[in-house]
Amino acid sequence: MSVATFSLDDLVADLDDWSVVPADVESASRDRSGSPIGPAAIVVRAGSVEQVQATLRFAHQHGIAVVPRGAGSGVAGGAVAGSGSIVLDLSRLDRIVEVRADDQVAVVEPGVITADLDAAAGAHGLFYAPDPGSVGISTIGGNIATNAGGLRGAKYGVTRDAVLSLDVVLADGRLVTVGRETLKRVTGYDLLGLLVGSEGTLGVVVRATLRLLPRPVATSTVAAYFAGIDEAAAAAIAVRSSGVRPVVLEIVDGPTLAAIDALEDTRLRANGAAFLLAQTDGHAAAIEADVIAEVLAPLATYVETSDDPVESARLMTARRQALPALERIGRVVIEDIAVPPSRLAEAIRGIHAIADETGARIFVFAHAGDGNVHPILVVDGDELPAYAIEAVDRIFALALSLGGTLTGEHGVGLLKRDWVAQEVGGVVDGLQRAIKSLFDPAGILNPGKAI
Amino acid sequence: MSVATFSLDDLVADLDDWSVVPADVESASRDRSGSPIGPAAIVVRAGSVEQVQATLRFAHQHGIAVVPRGAGSGVAGGAVAGSGSIVLDLSRLDRIVEVRADDQVAVVEPGVITADLDAAAGAHGLFYAPDPGSVGISTIGGNIATNAGGLRGAKYGVTRDAVLSLDVVLADGRLVTVGRETLKRVTGYDLLGLLVGSEGTLGVVVRATLRLLPRPVATSTVAAYFAGIDEAAAAAIAVRSSGVRPVVLEIVDGPTLAAIDALEDTRLRANGAAFLLAQTDGHAAAIEADVIAEVLAPLATYVETSDDPVESARLMTARRQALPALERIGRVVIEDIAVPPSRLAEAIRGIHAIADETGARIFVFAHAGDGNVHPILVVDGDELPAYAIEAVDRIFALALSLGGTLTGEHGVGLLKRDWVAQEVGGVVDGLQRAIKSLFDPAGILNPGKAI
Ligand SMILES: Cc1cc2nc3c(=O)[nH]c(=O)nc-3n(C[C@H](O)[C@H](O)[C@H](O)COP(=O)(O)OP(=O)(O)OC[C@H]3O[C@@H](n4cnc5c(N)ncnc54)[C@H](O)[C@@H]3O)c2cc1C
Ligand SMILES: Cc1cc2nc3c(=O)[nH]c(=O)nc-3n(C[C@H](O)[C@H](O)[C@H](O)COP(=O)(O)OP(=O)(O)OC[C@H]3O[C@@H](n4cnc5c(N)ncnc54)[C@H](O)[C@@H]3O)c2cc1C
Numbered sequence: 001m002s003v004a005t006f007s008l009d010d011l012v013a014d015l016d017d018w019s020v021v022p023a024d025v026e027s028a029s030r031d032r033s034g035s036p037i038g039p040a041a042i043v044v045r046a047g048s049v050e051q052v053q054a055t056l057r058f059a060h061q062h063g064i065a066v067v068p069r070g071a072g073s074g075v076a077g078g079a080v081a082g083s084g085s086i087v088l089d090l091s092r093l094d095r096i097v098e099v100r101a102d103d104q105v106a107v108v109e110p111g112v113i114t115a116d117l118d119a120a121a122g123a124h125g126l127f128y129a130p131d132p133g134s135v136g137i138s139t140i141g142g143n144i145a146t147n148a149g150g151l152r153g154a155k156y157g158v159t160r161d162a163v164l165s166l167d168v169v170l171a172d173g174r175l176v177t178v179g180r181e182t183l184k185r186v187t188g189y190d191l192l193g194l195l196v197g198s199e200g201t202l203g204v205v206v207r208a209t210l211r212l213l214p215r216p217v218a219t220s221t222v223a224a225y226f227a228g229i230d231e232a233a234a235a236a237i238a239v240r241s242s243g244v245r246p247v248v249l250e251i252v253d254g255p256t257l258a259a260i261d262a263l264e265d266t267r268l269r270a271n272g273a274a275f276l277l278a279q280t281d282g283h284a285a286a287i288e289a290d291v292i293a294e295v296l297a298p299l300a301t302y303v304e305t306s307d308d309p310v311e312s313a314r315l316m317t318a319r320r321q322a323l324p325a326l327e328r329i330g331r332v333v334i335e336d337i338a339v340p341p342s343r344l345a346e347a348i349r350g351i352h353a354i355a356d357e358t359g360a361r362i363f364v365f366a367h368a369g370d371g372n373v374h375p376i377l378v379v380d381g382d383e384l385p386a387y388a389i390e391a392v393d394r395i396f397a398l399a400l401s402l403g404g405t406l407t408g409e410h411g412v413g414l415l416k417r418d419w420v421a422q423e424v425g426g427v428v429d430g431l432q433r434a435i436k437s438l439f440d441p442a443g444i445l446n447p448g449k450a451i
Numbered sequence: 452m453s454v455a456t457f458s459l460d461d462l463v464a465d466l467d468d469w470s471v472v473p474a475d476v477e478s479a480s481r482d483r484s485g486s487p488i489g490p491a492a493i494v495v496r497a498g499s500v501e502q503v504q505a506t507l508r509f510a511h512q513h514g515i516a517v518v519p520r521g522a523g524s525g526v527a528g529g530a531v532a533g534s535g536s537i538v539l540d541l542s543r544l545d546r547i548v549e550v551r552a553d554d555q556v557a558v559v560e561p562g563v564i565t566a567d568l569d570a571a572a573g574a575h576g577l578f579y580a581p582d583p584g585s586v587g588i589s590t591i592g593g594n595i596a597t598n599a600g601g602l603r604g605a606k607y608g609v610t611r612d613a614v615l616s617l618d619v620v621l622a623d624g625r626l627v628t629v630g631r632e633t634l635k636r637v638t639g640y641d642l643l644g645l646l647v648g649s650e651g652t653l654g655v656v657v658r659a660t661l662r663l664l665p666r667p668v669a670t671s672t673v674a675a676y677f678a679g680i681d682e683a684a685a686a687a688i689a690v691r692s693s694g695v696r697p698v699v700l701e702i703v704d705g706p707t708l709a710a711i712d713a714l715e716d717t718r719l720r721a722n723g724a725a726f727l728l729a730q731t732d733g734h735a736a737a738i739e740a741d742v743i744a745e746v747l748a749p750l751a752t753y754v755e756t757s758d759d760p761v762e763s764a765r766l767m768t769a770r771r772q773a774l775p776a777l778e779r780i781g782r783v784v785i786e787d788i789a790v791p792p793s794r795l796a797e798a799i800r801g802i803h804a805i806a807d808e809t810g811a812r813i814f815v816f817a818h819a820g821d822g823n824v825h826p827i828l829v830v831d832g833d834e835l836p837a838y839a840i841e842a843v844d845r846i847f848a849l850a851l852s853l854g855g856t857l858t859g860e861h862g863v864g865l866l867k868r869d870w871v872a873q874e875v876g877g878v879v880d881g882l883q884r885a886i887k888s889l890f891d892p893a894g895i896l897n898p899g900k901a902i
Contacts, residue, residue: 016558069556102688102793105543125686125692158635160644161612168660176878182789183821184609185856186648187874188883188902193611197637214694237553241576243665246750282694283734291734338633370634405636405798412638423638427627431889432639438885451639 008042011281014054017092028089029081030070030343034331035414040081042068044216045089049167049175049206054231055088056204057173059444063276067446070111075334076413078146078199078449088204097121097207104212105164105181106127110141110205115123117210123157126212132409133323143204148223149362150411151319155247156213156280160196167207170197171440181209195437202439213238214445216281219247220289221312223274224300228251229352232274233345235299235366239278240341242287242295247258249281249369250319253348254362256376259316263325268318272301275318276368320367326376329361333377333384335392337399338408341371350398351375360391370410412450420451459493465505468543470495477712478534481538482523485782486865490519491532496540500618500626500657506539507655508624510895518897519651521562521593523584525787527864528750529650529851529900530596539655541592547571548658556615558633561592561656568661572819577663578609583860584774592656598648600713600860602770605820606698606732607664607862611647619646621805622891632660645886647689649779650862650901667732670698671740671879672763675751679805680704684796686750687819689727691792693746695739701770704799707777707814707827714776718768723752726769727819741877773816777827780812784828786843788850789859792822801849802826811842823859863901872902 012018021024022041029038039065046052049187059066072079081087094111101124108117115135118128129152129396132138138148143168145439150160156162163240165179179192180183226232232251239249254273261269268275276296280288286307293305306312313320326332339347351373355362366373381387396406396419406416406423421429433449437443463469470476473491480489491817492515497503509518509842516536521755523530532538532628552575559568566586569579582601583589590598600609602647607613617629630636630643646653675681692701705724712720719726727747731739737892744756757763763772777783790798799815802824817824830839847857847870857867857874872880883902887896 009768049672093695101692101791104691105791149635154637160641170878174878175880176876179881180856180874181791181854182856182859183792184600184604184789184818184859186821186860187857187867188871188879189649189653189886190611190641190644190647191882192877193641194846196641196859198640202640213696214692240555241552241665245664245666284733284738287735287738338635340556340632341552341634367635372633372635405631406634406751407637408633409637416638420639423631425627427621427625428629428639429644431627431642434889435640435886438889441656 011055011058011190015044015051015406016047025087030324031074031077033075033077033078033080033413033415035080036354037075038083038085040079040083042083042085043089045092046176047092049169051063052088052204052206053173053175055086056169056171059086060172060442063442065447066444066446068145068204070139071137073138074142074146074411074413076357076411077415078406078413080414090234093206093388099124101126105210106209106210108140110139110208112140113355114138114140114143123213124216125215127215128162130159130162130208130212131309140208141441142162144196144205144208145198145200146411147409149367151248151250153367155245160193163192163208164194164198164211165209166195166205167201170203171442171445186292192416194384199413200446201450202445204372209409211277214218216285217283219279219281219312220285220305220307221315222289222292222296222303222305223318224276224296225302225316226274226276226300227272229274229348230345232276233348235276235342236300236344239292239420242291244280244291244319244371246292248277250277251275251323251366251368252318256322256365257318259325259329259363260321262313263316263328263428264321277316278396281349319365325380326363328387330378330380333388335375335377335395336372336407336410337395338370338372339399339402339404343372343404344368344371347373347398347402347404352394354391354398360386360388362391395410408430410433414449419450455858462506462509466495466496466502467592469531470494476538479520479538482525482528482530484526484528484864484866485530486528486531487532488533488747491536491538493537494540496543500541500620503620503657503762504626505538506537507620507622510537511623511893514581516898517895519596521590522588523862524589525593525597525862527858527862528866529862529864531865534568537745537830543680544591544657552577557661557663559659559661563591565589565591565725566775572663576666578666578773578776579612579661580664581613581631592660595647595656595659596649596651597862598860600823601819602699602701604701604818606696606802609831611644613662614643614647614659615662616660617646617656620657621654622893622896650864650902652887652899653896656789667736668734669736671732671758672766673734673743673747673754673756674766674769675727675739675747676753677725677727677751679722680725680799681796682750683727684692684799686727686747687795688792689746690743691752693742695731697729697743697820698732699728699758701728701818702726702819703769703773706741706813707773707816708769710776710780710814711772713718715768715772717768728767730769743897770816777814777829780847781829781831782863784830784839786826786828786846787823787861788855788856789821789823790850790853790855794855795822795824798824798849798853798855799811802846803836805842805845805849809838809842809845811839815836845869865900868899
C-alpha cells in the first residue's frame with residue numbers, strides 16, 4: 001500500500017482504525033465550507049492518545065501534512081484536507097472522563113459532542129455555557145480549535161472562557177499540558193490561550209478540562225420588533241447600557257424574517273423590519289427581563305416578554321428558524337465578521353448595500369451582544385458565482401473599515417487566509433508565522449490554514 | 452557620562468526626562484517585593500511612544516537590559532532592575548485618551564492609575580472592573596503586564612478579560628497593535644492574550660483599549676462567620692453552586708480576624724474562626740444577596756446582610772483592614788497561590804500547618820470565588836529569615852501538590868522563577884523560552900523575569 005510520496009505501512013501498524021477507501025477519505029477531507037482541495041491519502045480514526053502521537057511522529061518524520069478533524073462542521077475550511085495528507089479524525093475519542101461538581105469542571109476527550117457534555121453537566125445541576133448553533137454535531141476539540149462562540153456568549157463569553165487546561169500533542173508527537181485546573185493563574189505565558197483558536201495548526205487537543213456553571217433556575221425571554229435596523233441596533237446598545245447583561249442578545253434583519261414567514265407560515269415581518277431577542281437567566285431572570293422590556297418599549301414597534309418555556313420557544317422562532325429558512329432557499333454561505341458594538345447598524349446597512357450593488361442575496365442575523373454579524377449569502381449550485389465572491393470580499397473590506405474583524409467565531413480556515421495580513425498588519429503576520437514555525441518546524445500541522 | 456559597558460549620550464539625546472542621580476535610579480530599581488538587585492544605570496521617564504521606541508532601539512542595538520516600570524507596586528520583583536540596566540518608567544504616559552460610552556471602552560496610556568480610569572468611566576455611568584488592592588497606586592500598564600486580579604474577580608474576571616487591544620513596542624523598537632476593538636475575534640493567534648501577563652518580557656505596552664461595564668445600580672453585602680476554615684470553604688462552594696455569581700467572595704482566617712481586632716478595637720474573632728464576605732450587584736443585588744444568605748445560614752455561626760452603603764462598609768472591615776492590620780505587626784510578604792476551588796480548605800489548613808512547623812507567622816485571606824489564596828507572612832527586619840524562606844517554599848510545593856499554581860495574580864517576577872519549570876514541565880518551559888527568544892532575540896526585555 002503506497003501513495004506517490006510515502007508509504008503508509010509503518011503508520012497503520014500503530015493504529016486500530018483507519019481507511020484509504022476513496023469514499024471514506026473523500027468525505028473526511030471536506031467540511032461545511034464546501035471547499036474541496038483534497039482528497040487526503042488516508043483517514044486515521046485515532047482510538048487513543050498514543051495513536052495521535054504515533055500519527056504525528058510518523059508525519060513529522062516524513063514531512064506529511066496532518067489535518068486534525070472533529071465533526072467537520074466548520075464553515076471556514078479549517079478541516080479541509082489537501083491531497084496526500086493525513087486526516088486525523090478525533091471523533092472516536094469521545095469519553096467524558098469526569099464531571100467534578102465541587103470544582104464545576106468537566107474533563108473530556110476531544111471527540112465529545114458539545115451537547116453531550118452539556119447533558120452530562122446537567123446531571124450534576126451544571127451546564128456548559130458555549131453553545132454554537134452546531135452544538136448537536138460539533139466536537140469539543142473543534143470548538144476549542146476555533147474558539148467557538150454561540151448564542152449565550154453575550155453573558156458567558158466564548159469557548160476560551162471555559163477552557164482551564166488542555167492536553168495537547170505537539171507536531172513532533174510530544175504530549176504536553178498547558179493551563180492548570182485552577183480558575184486563575186499567571187505562571188508564565190498564556191500558552192493555553194494561544195492554543196485555543198489556533199485551528200489545529202499548533203497542536204492537537206487530546207483532552208480538556210472545562211469550566212461548568214450552575215444550571216440557571218429560571219429563564220425569561222423578551223422579543224421586540226423595530227421599524228428598521230438602526231432602531232434595533234440602538235436598542236441593543238440601550239440594553240447593554242441598562243446594567244443587565246442578557247444571556248442572549250440577537251438581531252435578525254427584515255429579509256430573514258420574511259424568509260422565516262415563508263417557511264413557517266408566520267407573520268413575523270409584519271411586526272417590523274428588524275427583530276431583537278433577549279434572554280435573561282438565574283434567580284433574577286424575570287426582574288432583568290422587565291428592565292430590558294422597559295428599555296425597549298420606547299424604541300420598538302412591538303415588545304413581548306415571557307417566563308414560560310413554551311411561549312419562550314415561540315418567541316425564539318424568529319432567531320432559531322433563521323438558518324433553516326435560508327437553507328430552504330438555496331445553498332447558504334455563512335459569513336462571520338465582528339465590529340465594535342456601536343458600528344452594528346452601519347455594518348448591517350453596509351451589507352444590505354453590498355447585496356443591492358452586487359446582486360447577491362444576503363440575509364443578516366447577528367449576535368448583537370458582542371457585535372458579531374453573520375451575513376448569510378444564498379446561492380444556487382456548488383460553485384460560488386463571481387458576484388458572490390465580490391460581495392464577500394466587500395464584506396471583509398467593510399468589516400475592516402469599521403474597525404472590525406474578518407471572523408468573530410468561525411475561524412480563518414482556508415477561506416479568509418488572504419485577508420489576515422490586512423487585518424493584523426505585516427509585523428504581527430510575521431510573528432504569527434514565526435510562532436507557527438516554533439511549534440511546528442516541519443510545517444505539517446494543518447498547513448495553509450488560520451494564519 | 453558613561454558606565455562600565457555603554458555610553459548613554461546617544462540615548463538621552465532622544466529623551467526629555469531621565470535621571471542618573473543615584474537616589475532616583477535606586478528608588479526606580481525597586482518594587483514592593485523588597486528584592487534589591489540593582490541599581491540600574493539610568494531611569495528613563497518616557498514622555499511619548501517615540502521615546503519608548505528610541506529607548507528600546509538603543510538598548511537592542513547595545514544589548515542593554517530594559518526594565519519596564521509602572522508604579523513599582525508589584526510584589527513579585529517584576530520591576531526590580533539589575534545593575535547597568537535601563538529602567539523604562541511609563542508613569543508619565545498617563546492620558547485617558549477617550550471613553551466611548553456606546554462601545555463601553557476606554558483608550559488609555561499605560562501610566563494611567565487604575566482608580567483614575569475607574570473614575571473617568573464613572574462620569575459616563577460605567578466602571579472598570581479589575582480592582583487590585585493597589586487600585587489607588589498601580590498603573591494600567593502594570594496591571595496588564597501582570598494580568599492583575601482583584602476583589603471583583605469572582606464575577607468580572609481578571610485584567611485579561613478587560614483588554615481588547617494593545618499597542619506594544621517590541622524589543623527592537625517596532626510598534627505593533629495586537630487585538631482589535633471588537634468584543635469577539637478569532638483572526639489568527641491570540642497574541643493579545645500572550646502579551647497580557649508577560650511581565651514586560653515580550654514587549655512594552657504603550658496604549659490599551661479596555662472594556663468597561665455599566666456601573667451597577669445597587670450593591671448588597673453578606674458577611675458570615677464560621678466555626679472554622681472547613682465550614683467557610685464549604686460555604687464558598689455552596690455559594691458557587693447556588694446559581695448566584697457574587698461579585699466578591701472572600702475568605703479571611705481566624706488569625707487575621709484577631710489581628711484586625713487588635714488594630715480596630717473590634718470583636719470580629721469572637722464571631723467565629725473564619726469569615727466569608729460576599730457582595731452582589733445590579734438590578735437584582737438584593738434578591739441575590741438573600742439567596743446567598745439562605746445558603747449560608749445553616750453553615751454559619753452568624754450571618755448579616757445589608758443593602759446600605761455605610762453598613763456594607765462596616766461589614767467589609769474584616770476584609771478591607773486585613774492587610775493594614777498585618778502591616779502593623781511587621782513587614783508583610785504577600786504570597787499568591789491558587790488551587791482548584793474544592794481544595795481551598797486543604798490549602799488553608801496546609802498553610803496553617805506550615806506556619807506551626809516552621810515557626811513562621813502566616814495569616815491567610817483568599818479570593819474564595821476563584822481559589823486564589825494569599826498567605827501573608829509577617830517578619831521582622833528587611834532580610835527574609837531562613838524559616839520564612841522554608842515556609843514559602845513549602846507553600847509553593849503545597850500549591851502544586853493540590854493541582855494549583857504558584858501565582859494567581861501577582862506574577863512570577865524574580866521571586867518565583869526557580870519554581871516555574873516544576874509547575875509547567877520541561878517541554879512547556881522550553882516553548883516559553885523559545886517564544887521569548889522569538890519576540891526578543893537579544894534578550895534585553897526584563898531579562899530573568901516571568902519564565
Ligand atoms: C449549522 C451550523 C451552525 C454553526 N453555528 C456556529 C456558532 O454559532 N458559533 C460558532 O463558533 N461556530 C458555528 N458553526 C461552525 C462550527 O460548527 C464550529 O466551528 C465548530 O467549533 C467546529 O467543530 P467541529 O468538531 O466540527 O470541527 P471541524 O470542523 O472538524 O474542525 C474545525 C477546526 O478545528 C480543528 N480541529 C478539530 N478538532 C481538533 C483537535 N482535537 N485538535 C486540534 N484541532 C482540531 C480542525 O483542524 C479545523 O481547523 C456552525 C456550523 C454549522 C454547520
Ligand atoms: C497593597 C497592595 C495590594 C495589591 N493587591 C493586588 C491585587 O489585589 N491583585 C493583584 O493582581 N495585584 C495586587 N498587587 C500587586 C501589584 O499592585 C500589581 O501587580 C500591579 O498590577 C502592578 O502595577 P504597577 O503599575 O505597580 O507595575 P510595576 O510593579 O511597576 O510592574 C509590574 C510588572 O509589569 C511590568 N510593566 C509595568 N508596566 C509595563 C508596561 N507598560 N509594559 C510592559 N510591562 C510593564 C514590569 O516590568 C513588571 O514586570 C498589590 C500590591 C500592593 C502593594
